[in-house]
Amino acid sequence: MEFKIGVLAGDGIGPEIVEQAIKVMDAVATKFGHQFNYTKALVGAIAIDETGNPYPDETHQVCLDSDAVLFGAIGDPKYDNNPAAKVRPEQGLLGMRQKLGLYANIRPVATFPSLIDKSPLKRDIVQDVDLVVIRELTGGIYFGARGRSEDLTSAFDTCVYTVEEVERILKLAYSYAGKRSKRVTVVDKANVLSSSRLWREVAQRVEKEYTDIETDYMLVDNAAMQLIQWPKKFDVMVTENMFGDILSDEASVITGSMGLLPSASVGRETSVFEPIHGSYPQAAGKDIANPLATVLSAAMLLESLDLLEEAQAVRDVVNKSLNEGVVTEDISGEGKAYKTSEVGAWLAENI
Amino acid sequence: MEFKIGVLAGDGIGPEIVEQAIKVMDAVATKFGHQFNYTKALVGAIAIDETGNPYPDETHQVCLDSDAVLFGAIGDPKYDNNPAAKVRPEQGLLGMRQKLGLYANIRPVATFPSLIDKSPLKRDIVQDVDLVVIRELTGGIYFGARGRSEDLTSAFDTCVYTVEEVERILKLAYSYAGKRSKRVTVVDKANVLSSSRLWREVAQRVEKEYTDIETDYMLVDNAAMQLIQWPKKFDVMVTENMFGDILSDEASVITGSMGLLPSASVGRETSVFEPIHGSYPQAAGKDIANPLATVLSAAMLLESLDLLEEAQAVRDVVNKSLNEGVVTEDISGEGKAYKTSEVGAWLAENI
Ligand SMILES: CC(C)[C@H](C(=O)O)[C@@H](O)C(=O)O
Ligand SMILES: CC(C)[C@H](C(=O)O)[C@@H](O)C(=O)O
16 A cells, blocks of 8 residues: 655654654565555654744645654754744644644553663552543643733733543543553543543543543642553543643653653644654764654554554564664663664564 | 730531541640630531631631631531532632632642651652742632523633732732742733733733842743642742642642642732641541641641741751651651540640
């Protein structure tokens, strides 16, 4: 089969890690008899530099025309700690989410046995952790009205949710849980927030449609604790945008495999697949960055195209590289540290 | 000297743990020649049961008339998962914070060497952790306008901050840092929220007044990660209400000494001192709850009355009880489990 893939490499290590994922996808294409037609487009700081816009219209068109989008990372130190900068790379990300209607961010977090010692948590706490954080991505306080009072002495942000938005993301969460361990944890702050009470009401209705799935309600402060204390008890955690930003990042460090975590942002027309780590500017161009999170993002991408066997082949070869120690310096420990490009080539050969 | 102490024991284990703290305070009074005059008042579910109001006016008056308030815990399972309940214990807490102007919640988190194995984190990560989370407590999304659309299909909450509110809490944070390791981490989400950009602007101005203190800015998602990865790097973390709710709870589990963590809520007229753990209804009346967090809250209370030597005496006797294993079942491990009341009596005797 033939597929159109948008490729938005972005900033920092983005280009070099995306390149490895493409090597792997091409090996998959050869082995399984597909063809992936890639179209590159600009996003992030590099897009600002070249067009003045962190998410140019041409890039948006490329995404719309693609069956799926592979994304690297965005962010450049020259925009950090400069709250005055008028245009910022993050705006590109938020613009993309809104324009493509990327309403759900999906982050699987599973322990890799060979990396367990990299976790800040004790082995018995993180062994066998296997959870997914599903974050609502186009609503809430990220996209509500905001501003300053006229005299500039106060500022406000608004968190808004509609029943439809909540229903849509909850249904996605339940459908994920149905294919997994059949447990959904709905995280909110219903004892304080009106929007959270809406979430909880909708959830209490939606859960009745999924009788085979167990539903738990948890306040966000409690969830922030339990994620560290008993990460194993979670299967699918679903929550609103801001809480999801915090909890998904918190979840990403517990297993010690940060450099391996992929994500999918599911949209109306197309979906975007990207590693959860950032643009890591200090490593850019050095051929040392870990490409595995991007390669595993490509596996999620293949899955979204219903290429399940192909996705599994990618996961298998990643596991093989871990077992055989063909990995970059961040996880090589005492063993040899391979280059980014070497890991990519090895994965492609071993597919 | 003579002091008026308001005593709001609240729900669940509240009464029995507060009783132990009072035993210890009375021992302090005897030893150092002070007199504490206690006035009890209702708060929480028990206040709803008896008066229909979780924070009755008489209770408020008691707080206003006190030099300091000792607080137990609130919350009763009969109000959980009942979003329809018109009056809830939490409203008492929020009402109290607002009416007393308790603008800062202060939570020290330090590792107790004898409890380090209870931490979900590895020993080398939590050893020597010593940080304070300072949470803004009367502003932000907790107290902004909120509600439902007329057709009930959407709900909103508003996060508002004024320059004054931000300045006040930052100054408190800097004054804490001045007495500690001289590092302040300001946590916000300035790449998205308008209120966070206000925070950051104010902080960038305030930090100039404290040239001996190092200031760091951190996005809340990043802070949620770093708290677990490198908790030792933090000294004073200061943040807005909602982020503080999440991060202070997250911080509270990293050292494994949850049952020992005190807090202070600093107000205009008076301050309130309470353990950070909840009302633990399953244990209520069983004489098994750990009183140490409440006793250490009493130490913070003494400090607020400028009774520094007295506060230290309380901390010393708590350390002694830990070293000698005179502790409740939650932390007794292989050793003998003492009753709540026995621990309190032992502490009072050994002051
Ligand atoms: C860069 C920032 C706007 C973004 C967010 O908060 O959503 C990032 O933290 C993320 O999680 O993708
Ligand atoms: C009970 C609840 C309203 C409260 C809060 O969110 O402030 C609690 O979680 C706390 O941290 O004291």
